[in-house]
Amino acid sequence: MSAVFSCVTPRSAVCAHLDPHDRFSPALRVTGKRAGLVFPLLIQGSSGLFFCFISISPQLCGVVGLEIHAQIHSNSKLFSSSRVTFYSPPNSSVAFLDASLPGTLPVLNKRCVEAAVITGLAFNCTINRKSLFDRKHYFYADMPAGYQITQQRLPIAVNGLLNYSYLGGKKRGQVMSRRVRIKQIQLEQDSGKSLHDEQNSQTLIDLNRAGVGLMELVMEADMSCGDEAAAAVRELQLILQALDTCQGNMSEGQLRVDANVSVHRPGEPLGVRTEVKNINSARFVARAIDYEIQRQIKVLESGGTVVNETRAFDNKSGTTVSMRDKEGLQDYRFMPEPNLPPLFVYEGVASVPAGVDPAQVVLIDRLEAELPELPGVRRARLVEQYRILPEHSFTLVNEDGLVDYFERVIQNAKAEPRKVIGWVMQELLSNLHQQGLKNLHVHQWPMTLSAVFQEMWKTPEKTVRQLVKELDLGLVSDQEQLLKICQRVVDTHPEQVKAGNKKVLNKLMGAVQKETKGRADPVQVKALLEKMTS
């Protein structure tokens, strides 16, 4: 005798059952419309033992695929010689080509090609020896040509892999390792910026960004939640920064993420995706995706359907809102770019055809030989060399500049690395955090800390207070003196002050610390500079 029970379990329990490394193994997996896991069960009934099946219908789970636009770190644009700048006055860095004046032709920037090849190599991509450029048509005021030059048919790099890890699990103390496939990396132009003047109901166009070189990295839909996606973005950012192919400053739009999100029951085909566009921080990537997964689950569970559309993340409310319907409306009318020949890159000097100057072409073997130590390798080295915990190697590598700081302290203090790491993790970071200085660049941290630390190892009988006094390492906290220094720094950085964002504040703080050899009281300096630049 057998019976089928449908049973609803908490979402977490079902997700655990579906994990590939799961300790349960279902007796039977039903796919298709009646997807679910079926377990045999022995039940003690009044008339004796009987056998039944219990069927657990898996819950809806998120599926995430990212498209990442990374601004190539280059002095000039992808097809013109105008400068790539962020702080310049509007429309001050626009070549005739960027404004799409008739009679202008694109000239490919070699540095941008090299950057895409270096990036492709770092992700173990196949580098296409020949790639092609296409026109993708949009009608936006900030795209004067009416199309963007991109690589749709044959991109420069394909089939790569990004390995990344993050701290997850209970109390976020467990290193979770993941990998996501990179489908392709394509070279393309950025658009200009539209600035909406609500008061006068008009839109102003700034073409400084128009034509800047981008690498679009398209990932396969291999992720399942916000945390995974944010960690992948963070790792990608670290890698690009290590390669120096993109500076990766998300608040300046150098790295922009489009998150494609759908939900489905494992074993069933993928669901309809929505695309949350232009997310500009890793934290928002996680929040936008998790919100979107829950929204789609609610839509489906209440009998609705998910529409293929473009959405935007509103960080104030933590929600995503519909921007436009994607299906049907978006016809890009792709066509080959007639003004650019195919792009060829070569394996090495030996493969360059006769009559072609090797200095003028991109050679893969040269770029490969110059690849720097990447974050994953660096973490492994730190664990091996200093015998520190893998999770500590994460914090060290993920905080900009912290590894150098750590290694410098070890060298200066000749101290046991595991003691230094304890001090860095527990004392240094938590103190910086408490004082609201976590966002400072590591080079702006009071260097006196490492000097005091060094002395502590030599003379453990002395207190920190004594050492600071003896070594004259105390903080400069005289308000008058600080005011003068800050004013001087503000006066000597007029352009940056005018741009007035958070990053600028950090730069100015760095300049003050440089003048005072890291001894200025950072809390006071921050307050003073904030006042002066607001």
Ligand SMILES: Nc1ncnc2c1ncn2[C@@H]1O[C@H](COP(=O)(O)OP(=O)(O)OP(=O)(O)O)[C@@H](O)[C@H]1O
């Ligand atoms: N069902 C799905 N759920 C989640 N992500 C998906 C799904 N199907 C595709 N994706 C992801 O969507 C992205 C598609 O990017 P792609 O550049 O190929 O096309 P596009 O989004 O139509 O083009 P555009 O560059 O104009 O945005 C990839 O990152 C892919 O992994």
Ligand SMILES: [Mg+2]
């Ligand atoms: Mg795309």
Ligand SMILES: [Mg+2]
């Ligand atoms: Mg897309």
